[in-house]
Amino acid sequence: MTGPRRLGADTPEELGIVQAAVEYAYDQDWSDGLPVVPATRERTDAFLATTDRHPDEVIGRLEPLRREVTVETAAVNAVMAGCRPEYFPVVLAAWDALMLDPTTAVGAWQSTSGPAPLIVVNGPVRERLALNGGGGALGPGFRANATIARAIGLLVRNGLGVRPQVFEQATQGIPGRWGMCLAENEEESPWEPIAVDGGLAPGSDAVSAMLVRDTEFVDNRHTADPEKLLADLADTLGRTGALIFEHAAAGLVLCPEHAQLLARAGMAKEDVRRWLADHTRRSVADLRAVGKNGLTDLGGRGVRVDRPDEERSGEDRVFATDTAQHLPILVAGARNAGISSVVRLFTSWPRISARVESCPADVPVPLSLVDPEVEA
Amino acid sequence: MTLDHQALFGAFLSPHGRASGPQGHLVRAARLDGVAALAGARVGLLWNTKRNAELLLVELGRLLIEQYGAEVTARQAPYAHAVPLDGPDLHSLIDSCDLAVVGVGDCGSCAAAAINDGITLERHGIPAAVICSDAFDVTARATAEVQGDPDYPFLTTPHPIAVLAETQVVRRAEQLLPGVVARLIVQAEGAAS
Numbered sequence: 001m002t003g004p005r006r007l008g009a010d011t012p013e014e015l016g017i018v019q020a021a022v023e024y025a026y027d028q029d030w031s032d033g034l035p036v037v038p039a040t041r042e043r044t045d046a047f048l049a050t051t052d053r054h055p056d057e058v059i060g061r062l063e064p065l066r067r068e069v070t071v072e073t074a075a076v077n078a079v080m081a082g083c084r085p086e087y088f089p090v091v092l093a094a095w096d097a098l099m100l101d102p103t104t105a106v107g108a109w110q111s112t113s114g115p116a117p118l119i120v121v122n123g124p125v126r127e128r129l130a131l132n133g134g135g136g137a138l139g140p141g142f143r144a145n146a147t148i149a150r151a152i153g154l155l156v157r158n159g160l161g162v163r164p165q166v167f168e169q170a171t172q173g174i175p176g177r178w179g180m181c182l183a184e185n186e187e188e189s190p191w192e193p194i195a196v197d198g199g200l201a202p203g204s205d206a207v208s209a210m211l212v213r214d215t216e217f218v219d220n221r222h223t224a225d226p227e228k229l230l231a232d233l234a235d236t237l238g239r240t241g242a243l244i245f246e247h248a249a250a251g252l253v254l255c256p257e258h259a260q261l262l263a264r265a266g267m268a269k270e271d272v273r274r275w276l277a278d279h280t281r282r283s284v285a286d287l288r289a290v291g292k293n294g295l296t297d298l299g300g301r302g303v304r305v306d307r308p309d310e311e312r313s314g315e316d317r318v319f320a321t322d323t324a325q326h327l328p329i330l331v332a333g334a335r336n337a338g339i340s341s342v343v344r345l346f347t348s349w350p351r352i353s354a355r356v357e358s359c360p361a362d363v364p365v366p367l368s369l370v371d372p373e374v375e376a
Numbered sequence: 377m378t379l380d381h382q383a384l385f386g387a388f389l390s391p392h393g394r395a396s397g398p399q400g401h402l403v404r405a406a407r408l409d410g411v412a413a414l415a416g417a418r419v420g421l422l423w424n425t426k427r428n429a430e431l432l433l434v435e436l437g438r439l440l441i442e443q444y445g446a447e448v449t450a451r452q453a454p455y456a457h458a459v460p461l462d463g464p465d466l467h468s469l470i471d472s473c474d475l476a477v478v479g480v481g482d483c484g485s486c487a488a489a490a491i492n493d494g495i496t497l498e499r500h501g502i503p504a505a506v507i508c509s510d511a512f513d514v515t516a517r518a519t520a521e522v523q524g525d526p527d528y529p530f531l532t533t534p535h536p537i538a539v540l541a542e543t544q545v546v547r548r549a550e551q552l553l554p555g556v557v558a559r560l561i562v563q564a565e566g567a568a569s
Contacts, residue, residue: 017384024385039389061396064460064488066522069393076391106459107485110515158391166518169484296427303427 029163030080032153032178039079047075047088050359059092060099062160064106065167069159074151077158081151087129087144089357090207091151094119094181096354097209098152103347108211109162114170115211115346116177117152118251120330122195123205125356126183133183135334138176138215138253138341145181153178174214182332188256189331190263197269197324198353205356210251210328211346213242220258221338226265229258229338230272234280236342238318240290243282246302247320249345255333258340269329270322277322281315325351399524400495405503407562408475414561415445420473420502422452422461422493427538428545429480432507435549436477436556444557449473460492470500475560479507481530482537487512491519495528505559507552511535531555 022035030036037043048055048071055072062068071092078091098104098117108115121131132142140146156178162168170177186193195206216239220232237250252272254262262272287293287304294307319326328349333339408417421437423429437448450472452465461469469476476497481487487508494506508516510532520528533548540548 021385021388024388028390030391038385039391040387041389044389060393063396064485064492064519066396066399067393068396073391073393076389079389080391107483107489110484110488112484154391159393161393166514167484167488169487169512169515303425305427 025080030154030158032150032157034150036080036154037082039076043079043085044072044075046085047078047083048072050085050088051092051357053092053357059095060104060155060160062105062109062162064110065161067160069155073159074155077154078147078151080158081154082143082147083151084129084143084147086359087148087151089359090121090125090129090131090144091148093205093207093354093356094148094152094209095155097207097352098211100350100352100354101209101211101347102350103211108346109156109160110167110169111346112169112171113213113346114168114173114177115213116174116180117149118210118212118343119149119152119181120194120208120332121181121183121206121356122186122193122200122208122353123203123356125205126186131181131183133185133332135336137182137185137332138180140179145183146179149179149181174212176215180212180215182253184330185256185332188260188335190260191269191329191331194324194328194330195353197328198351200353200355204353205358206353207356208328208330208349208353210343210349212251212343213346214344215253216342216344218340218342219338220340224261226262226267227275229261230275231279233340233342234276237276238280238282240282240286240292242344243287243292243304243318245304246295246316247326248318249320249326249348251328251330251343251345251349253333253341253343254329254331255338255340256331256335257338259331261338269324272329273322273324273327276327277317277319280318282318283315284312287316323351325349400499402525403499404525404528405498405501407503408560409562411444411557411561414440414557417444417446417475418449418473419446420450420452420469420476421448422469422476422478424480424486424489426480426482426486428540429482429537431542431545432480432537432549432552433477435546436553439549439553440477440556443553446475460489461496466496466500470497470502473502476502476504477507477556478504480533480537481506481508481512481516482535483512484515487515488519491516491528491530492523494530495520495523495525498525498528503560505556506530507556508532509535509537529559531559 021038025036057071060069129144131144198208291306292304294305295302421433423433440446481490494504497504
């Protein structure tokens, strides 16, 4: 035999090695709670072969924690997350897109609000990687979706050292943190992909990423009136519990049925945004009732506080602008019901999408285990 | 087949990132010599944008003036709560004070930022009293370790702070004052820090 003998995990003894390897990773505190795939040199190199970027290129830095991560750090964590090598260019693009949000360099990962990346993929790469953008797009069940999002989470945890209850101080956390990666359903969207709002040409392989604090469903399947649908969306968008600052920002993940209904009424995404920015308001009386009628002026950002004696009246607009910075819109999900989602943004969307590097069609997938007796 | 698991799994690559630069040396600024030295000392206040942080620090400044004859010469303009002090802001503070009071570390990122700022000021010769809420004690201590000063002493005050009324914030300042003073001066042997 030339070269190391590959183990097929086909005997109880060899399966025991696999289980021990998983436990080893837990013992090192490398896991987000679920089993990880051990990152060997061989497998990590297969990931690095999908990119022209140098393994030592620094791709992220968290100065308050004195940590930085490289392309290779990302590859190791992507292996551990369960990615296939050909997913790696999307992992890198997702990371690049997140780094374009300035809050990720100073405090977003540590925040008590525990924001989660919502990673949106556009372009032909969606099909190449079997990324789901149809039924259950925000849910589980698809390897590329699940592992690309998880790779970002492991990179934050292991790479930057932001571990729960130490530097990560989420009060309650968010279901789906490190689990929200979806393809946009471009085929059933009446509009241009979100990456066009992010400055790229239609048809580009691209990733857009935003930090979100929740997803809230809007179930409206029995009206054909676009204004009634928009009013229903505006009600969720204007929820007082989500108001912290003078203005809020929120994205819409519209299902194909809702997007098409609005498009049939002649509305472009800009029209939808304009309508929602104009109509999403809360009365000062409502705000006073929940202790959010007052505004401080701290560092140029108005923070909502309780001012029981303030005599102001009228209405407050929820959105500062009607742009994609404060109201990004994408289309995802099945065309089987009128169910859309509001995603509450941590701050805003920088409106810059990241390109996905092209990668060879056939990347070899090496096995992770090598028999050390043979190799020695 | 008997395998040495440690030898086998030692081949797994570490997923950790690397240090972004050399760790600073453990440097603490010299404390003032006793409470009498506070008279005429220039105190810089560095507050973040968390609600009531400004009020608490301004009140502490007022007490240091009234009770110890200190001067409050720098009231740093509010800066983003999670961004460590650097550049011109840092140097203007260093140039205009002999001591500093920093706070309030009462969120995931601003607790880390407050500790970073305190240790940075110490390295520039400015003794600093850093105030964090007790809900962020672990983050604050972990930040001090990252910065190479694992035992860096900071003050804690009970969380929450943002919901306190003005009179309650004033009371907090009074409660914190002895600890703040103890952090800024050389203490008699055996005194609590």
